[in-house]
Amino acid sequence: MTTQTSSLPSDFLWGFATASYQIEGAVNEDGRGPSIWDAFCKIPGKIADGSSGDVACDSYHRIDQDVALLKSCGAKAYRFSLSWSRIIPKGGRNDPINHKGLEYYLNLVDALHAAGITPLITLFHWDLPLALEERYGGFLNKDEFVADFTHYARVVFIAFAGKVKHWITFNEPWCSSVLGYNVGQFAPGRTSDRTKSPVGDGATECWIVGHNILIAHGAAVKVYREEFKGVYGGEIGITLNGDWAEPYDPSNPADIEASNRKIEFSISWFADPIYHGKYPDSMIAQLGSRLPKFTPEEIALVQGSNDFYGMNHYCANYIRSKPNTTPDPTDVAGNLDILMENKAGESIGPITQSPWLRPNALGFRKLLKWLSDRYGYPKILVTENGTSVLGENDMKLEELLDDEFRAWYFREYIGAMADAFTLDGVNVRGYMAWSLMDNFEWAEGYETRFGVTYVDYGNGQKRIPKKSAKEIGKIFGKYIQKS
Numbered sequence: 252m253t254t255q256t257s258s259l260p261s262d263f264l265w266g267f268a269t270a271s272y273q274i275e276g277a278v279n280e281d282g283r284g285p286s287i288w289d290a291f292c293k294i295p296g297k298i299a300d301g302s303s304g305d306v307a308c309d310s311y312h313r314i315d316q317d318v319a320l321l322k323s324c325g326a327k328a329y330r331f332s333l334s335w336s337r338i339i340p341k342g343g344r345n346d347p348i349n350h351k352g353l354e355y356y357l358n359l360v361d362a363l364h365a366a367g368i369t370p371l372i373t374l375f376h377w378d379l380p381l382a383l384e385e386r387y388g389g390f391l392n393k394d395e396f397v398a399d400f401t402h403y404a405r406v407v408f409i410a411f412a413g414k415v416k417h418w419i420t421f422n423e424p425w426c427s428s429v430l431g432y433n434v435g436q437f438a439p440g441r442t443s444d445r446t447k448s449p450v451g452d453g454a455t456e457c458w459i460v461g462h463n464i465l466i467a468h469g470a471a472v473k474v475y476r477e478e479f480k481g482v483y484g485g486e487i488g489i490t491l492n493g494d495w496a497e498p499y500d501p502s503n504p505a506d507i508e509a510s511n512r513k514i515e516f517s518i519s520w521f522a523d524p525i526y527h528g529k530y531p532d533s534m535i536a537q538l539g540s541r542l543p544k545f546t547p548e549e550i551a552l553v554q555g556s557n558d559f560y561g562m563n564h565y566c567a568n569y570i571r572s573k574p575n576t577t578p579d580p581t582d583v584a585g586n587l588d589i590l591m592e593n594k595a596g597e598s599i600g601p602i603t604q605s606p607w608l609r610p611n612a613l614g615f616r617k618l619l620k621w622l623s624d625r626y627g628y629p630k631i632l633v634t635e636n637g638t639s640v641l642g643e644n645d646m647k648l649e650e651l652l653d654d655e656f657r658a659w660y661f662r663e664y665i666g667a668m669a670d671a672f673t674l675d676g677v678n679v680r681g682y683m684a685w686s687l688m689d690n691f692e693w694a695e696g697y698e699t700r701f702g703v704t705y706v707d708y709g710n711g712q713k714r715i716p717k718k719s720a721k722e723i724g725k726i727f728g729k730y731i732q733k734s
């Protein structure tokens with residue numbers, strides 16, 4: 252329910268988000284090394300339209316256009332990610348640094364500041380340097396990975412010292428772990444499913460990867476706090492993804508419990524160690540010794556390592572329990588069914604182009620409250636929220652640009668967030684819409700569009716703002732208190 256009286260604080264930071272591999276292109280330029288996504292896209296059948304990020308939105312050559320676009324939308328902030336292999340082409344702590352790569356991001360940050368737009372940097376949004384995957388198995392090698400990520404983070408903190416005050420270590424470790432090492436849908440594509448990959452063990456590897464990412468996050472935060480924060484200020488946290496869960500049958504206690512467990516398996520997997528110093532009991536119970544244990548040194552790094560909670564959120568599901576069943580060893584959800592309809596046959600929300608995404612804005616408000624209750628009302632920055640539109644890619648340009656469905660989504664979701672702030676006391680302080688422009692939507696290629704701006708891939712990556720690009724500023728104008 253969106254009430255007239257809800258509002259957002261006067262210093263609320265809002266804008267748009269993107270990620271390096273999804274927009275930059277220029278994969279072979281100025282010394283950039285390949286990432287695991289360059290390699291994954293070359294495997295036939297992995298990307299829906301057989302495409303890759305080779306050109307994408309060509310943002311590597313279009314700093315001025317992208318910043319002008321942000322400005323025209325009235326954005327106060329821009330969240331983007333760095334390509335690790337642009338900065339350290341082979342990724343490792345003893346490998347050379349590529350100053351040309353750093354220069355691109357430094358120019359972008361300078362252009363943002365000149366336009367009065369606050370930069371938020373994500374250090375890692377899935378494009379791991381391929382050399383690290385080949386050298387030691389990437390995320391699976393805890394000691395090497397943590398040391399190399401910490402080094403990379405320090406290189407970046409030094410380069411941007413004082414220029415950037417908002418840092419995100421990892422984007423959606425759930426996706427890196429589960430989609431990369433269990434489902435096999437994302438790079439590096441490891442899974443137990445031998446029809447998809449000759450290598451991988453979905454019962455164990457995803458839990459090891461998640462564990463190692465948490466430690467790398469904690470180690471990078473320690474570097475920032477000890478070596479940079481005192482001098483330059485700023486804040487650092489991790490971004491976690493998670494959908495809201497509604498019980499399939501609200502009168503069935505097992506479905507209510509399963510709904511809670513679903514959120515624990517996706518979000519609390521990472522957030523409980525950070526805020527409570529341990530994995531959720533429900534995960535320990537189901538996974539046993541397959542869930543790694545933190546050493547005292549590891550948990551000391553991880554616990555308390557968020558200055559803010561980065562929240563990526565898109566949708567909700569109905570959850571049905573599976574009573575009296577033994578969980579499959581490759582189950583990652585908590586032994587339950589994830590459904591789009593409830594027992595009464597009602598859909599959780601309208602259909603979009605993404606099979607996993609049906610909007611339900613009240614679920615956003617409920618999840619904001621759920622997270623706040625569980626983690627002590629932390630400062631929350633919504634680092635992604637947005638939607639695809641059913642059939643958008645096949646629409647005539649005029650129809651596509653009039654994206655009322657996406658504008659409606661933003662009105663609903665931003666309204667629900669204002670309710671959470673005003674009525675539930677949730678400490679939400681920022682919001683980045685996904686995405687500034689249509690871009691490479693991972694395994695779905697370019698067929699699914701998430702942008703508030705249309706990108707004409709066949710015509711020099713020309714950018715044309717859709718209706719929603721202008722709408723977001725109007726919505727925030729309505730909610731943000733005048734100082």
Ligand code: PNW
Pocket residue numbers: 270273422423426492563607635685692693701
């Ligand atoms: C996020 N799922 O990913 C990412 O951070 C973005 O890079 C991406 O473009 C955006 O959402 C839209 O997909 C997700 O299958 C991808 O549940 C897939 C899922 C969730 C998040």
